Amino acid sequence: MPDLLIEQLYKSYEIRDESLSILRDISFELSVGENLGIVGPSGSGKSTLLYIIGTLEKPTSGQIQMNGQNPFNLPETSLAAFRNEQIGFIFQDHHLLPQLSAIENILIPTLAHGRPSTEQTTRAHQLLDRVGLADRRHHLPSELSGGERQRVAIARALIHEPKLLLADEPTGNLDRSTAESVTDLLLDIQQDSQPQTMMIVVTHSSALANRLQQRYELDLGQLK
Ligand SMILES: Nc1ncnc2c1ncn2[C@@H]1O[C@H](COP(=O)(O)OP(=O)(O)O)[C@@H](O)[C@H]1O
Ligand SMILES: [Mg+2]
Known part of the structure; x- marks a missing residue:
């Protein structure tokens, strides 16, 4: 069985008395160590699809199985813990907290259980080093460049050693050469992650999607 199974996902929004169909019959699978790009x-509907896979949004029908488990069958509090621990999100606009330093931002996902452990703090420093920002640990997001902020966001997504990394237009706000180096980092870090992770990237950039192992197009709500 694949580590991630997406089966016949449909999503529509009911707006007043109209039904707006966004995703239709989306199915694919992914195994540990693999990555996949979705362009459109x-x-x-790229963000909608990614949010459903990340359990932030419910599908209208269809199912997701991660490691043989359908997360939508979990009670709400367990679902939140599942999402926090198994899934790492990287957004277009970094979503870092402006009043926290780089190292504190990386530790945010650990705060669900109170203070970070010594191991988590050590890991946060290792990750900051891994993304090339060891000497920026006390900088606030406003004191970092766009590419540096995105590197911190990548480190934050990895703090819990997630099974699945989800990136929504991760290079969308960056100039071309910065986008390339952030793409290099993302791919390297996914390939050498231990334990190995899966990664799904949605983007309108074919430069980014072409670097991924599998590539789909989202067209009129369907994957091609
Ligand atoms: N909460 C919502 N209610 C109604 N329509 C929505 C909602 N969220 C997204 N949509 C619609 O779904 C479509 C796809 O949106 P989105 O997934 O953000 O696309 P993309 O990320 O590819 O730009 C858009 O037409 C948008 O208006
Ligand atoms: Mg989007």
Whole structure:
């Protein structure tokens, strides 16, 4: 069985008395160590699909299985813990907290259980080093460049050694050369993660999608 199974996902939004169909019959699978890119124009449903896979949004029908488990069958509090521990999110606009330093931002996902452990703090420093920012640990997001902020966001996504990394337009706000180096980092870090992780990237950039092992297009709500 694949480590991640997406089966016949449909999503529609009911707006007043109209039903707006966004995703239709999306199925694919992924195994540990693999990565996949989904390209599509703005409005094609990429973020919606990623949020459903990340359990932030419920599908209208269809199912997700991660390690043989359907997370939507979990009670709400266990689902939140599942999401926090098994899934790492990277967004277009970093979503770092402005009042926290780089190292504190990386530790945010650990705060669900009170203070970070010594191991988690050590790991946060290792990750900051891994993304090339060891000497920026006390900088606030406003004191970092766009590419550096995205590197901190990547480190934060990895703090719990997630099974699945989900990236929504991770290079969308970066200039071309910064986008390339952030892409290099993302791919390297996924490939050498221990234990190995899976990664799904949605983007309108074919430069980014072309670097991934599998590539799909989202067109009129369907994967091609
Ligand atoms: N909560 C919502 N309610 C209604 N329509 C939505 C909602 N979220 C997204 N949509 C619609 O779904 C479509 C796809 O949006 P999105 O997934 O953000 O696309 P993309 O990320 O590819 O730009 C858009 O037409 C958007 O208007
Ligand atoms: Mg989007």
